[in-house]
Amino acid sequence: MKIYLANPRGFCAGVDRAIDIVDLSLKKYGAPIYVRHEIVHSRHVVNSLRHKGAVFVEELNEVPEGSVVIFSAHGVAKSVWEEAQSRRLHVIDATCPLVIKVHNEVNRDYTQGYELILIGHAGHPEVIGTLGQIPDKFHLVSSVKDVESLHVEKTQNLSYVTQTTLSVDECRDIVEALHRRFPNIKGPHQEDICYATQNRQNAVKSLSKLVDVILVIGSPNSSNSNRLRELGEHCGIPSYLIDAASDINPDWLKDAKSVGLSAGASAPEVLVTEVVAYLKRLGSSEEVEELTVIEEDVEFMLGEWRHYSPISGVFLCIDSIAVIEDFRFIPHNPSHLNRLALEVAGVSEVIGNARLQVVRGGEDPISERHHGHRGSERERQK
Numbered sequence: 174m175k176i177y178l179a180n181p182r183g184f185c186a187g188v189d190r191a192i193d194i195v196d197l198s199l200k201k202y203g204a205p206i207y208v209r210h211e212i213v214h215s216r217h218v219v220n221s222l223r224h225k226g227a228v229f230v231e232e233l234n235e236v237p238e239g240s241v242v243i244f245s246a247h248g249v250a251k252s253v254w255e256e257a258q259s260r261r262l263h264v265i266d267a268t269c270p271l272v273i274k275v276h277n278e279v280n281r282d283y284t285q286g287y288e289l290i291l292i293g294h295a296g297h298p299e300v301i302g303t304l305g306q307i308p309d310k311f312h313l314v315s316s317v318k319d320v321e322s323l324h325v326e327k328t329q330n331l332s333y334v335t336q337t338t339l340s341v342d343e344c345r346d347i348v349e350a351l352h353r354r355f356p357n358i359k360g361p362h363q364e365d366i367c368y369a370t371q372n373r374q375n376a377v378k379s380l381s382k383l384v385d386v387i388l389v390i391g392s393p394n395s396s397n398s399n400r401l402r403e404l405g406e407h408c409g410i411p412s413y414l415i416d417a418a419s420d421i422n423p424d425w426l427k428d429a430k431s432v433g434l435s436a437g438a439s440a441p442e443v444l445v446t447e448v449v450a451y452l453k454r455l456g457s458s459e460e461v462e463e464l465t466v467i468e469e470d471v472e473f474m475l476g477e478w479r480h481y482s483p484i485s486g487v488f489l490c491i492d493s494i495a496v497i498e499d500f501r502f503i504p505h506n507p508s509h510l511n512r513l514a515l516e517v518a519g520v521s522e523v524i525g526n527a528r529l530q531v532v533r534g535g536e537d538p539i540s541e542r543h544h545g546h547r548g549s550e551r552e553r554q555k
């Protein structure tokens with residue numbers, strides 16, 4: 174039985190960053206560090222961090238007043254931030270920068286008077302956090318059928334965003350249905366489904382052409398891992414979601430001449446190694462082959478910890494506003510000031526009309542923060 178390893182697989186930049194934030198927080202503040210919701214959807218990762226002193230809670234009322242609390246990579250509603258402030262909690266935000274990008278899109282469109290639609294799965298923490306960015310005029314759709322039965326008020330002033338971990342193909346069908354029903358609907362400037370989700374789905378599609386069975390490593394509550402398993406099935410290959418090697422049923426592999434192995438964006442590589450070792454014990458004597466569809470080199474820098482989120486090592490010194498005439502980034506490393514960082518910040522549409530200022534090491538970013546033309550009060554209101 175030959176083993177093919179999908180590449181890319183496993184940890185994405187947002188997951189790496191979130192786990193690093195918990196580890197470094199434990200070193201800086203000591204245990205216990207409270208984490209609202211699972212930092213990422215991986216039983217292995219959560220248990221490892223719990224062993225180090227992280228305490229996982231579902232609601233902030235479980236956190237003692239004045240404690241350090243970390244918000245998970247999935248993001249939170251604005252009401253959660255308000256509750257944390259009222260309880261004097263020291264918040265460290267581990268929200269994935271690509272989720273922050275979606276939040277910025279939502280807030281921008283809402284301030285411009287749009288009625289919004291979110292394509293996503295009800296009950297998922299990311300969806301709950303995104304829906305909680307604005308108080309009203311937000312609809313959730315999960316299927317083409319939902320689109321067909323949707324009732325909106327502003328058919329001429331309508332926009333949509335998506336959950337970052339959806340099936341690319343499923344999302345495409347829903348977007349097409351939205352455009353058929355609402356021809357003037359506005360979508361995001363850049364696709365919201367994250368690069369890691371797309372890359373791992375493309376890798377599974379390639380695996381499906383070579384193997385008899387696909388195993389996807391990921392926890393049951395991991396959205397992107399479930400989409401990988403579903404995609405394998407959609408490609409006509411028996412596909413199974415496993416949390417560890419111990420979940421494998423040998424009957425799945427009976428008569429299989431080749432098996433493909435992938436891992437969701439929250440699954441650590443150590444689990445892949447353990448599964449490969451298990452498969453070899455079952456009788457796989459051939460070499461393991463990597464099937465690479467694209468090389469990933471995305472990294473989200475930690476930067477400093479503030480009450481607004483570091484974005485790819487770049488700090489946005491103002492919150493999202495509808496019109497930006499003068500804004501500045503303070504890069505942790507000026508070489509990271511790139512297009513991805515600007516798009517994540519949700520301001521790529523106004524780059525041509527805005528003035529950027531890069532503050533390099535040794536310069537004081539505070540003393541000149543508000544210098545330059547910022548537009549009239551009327552322009553800012555507009």
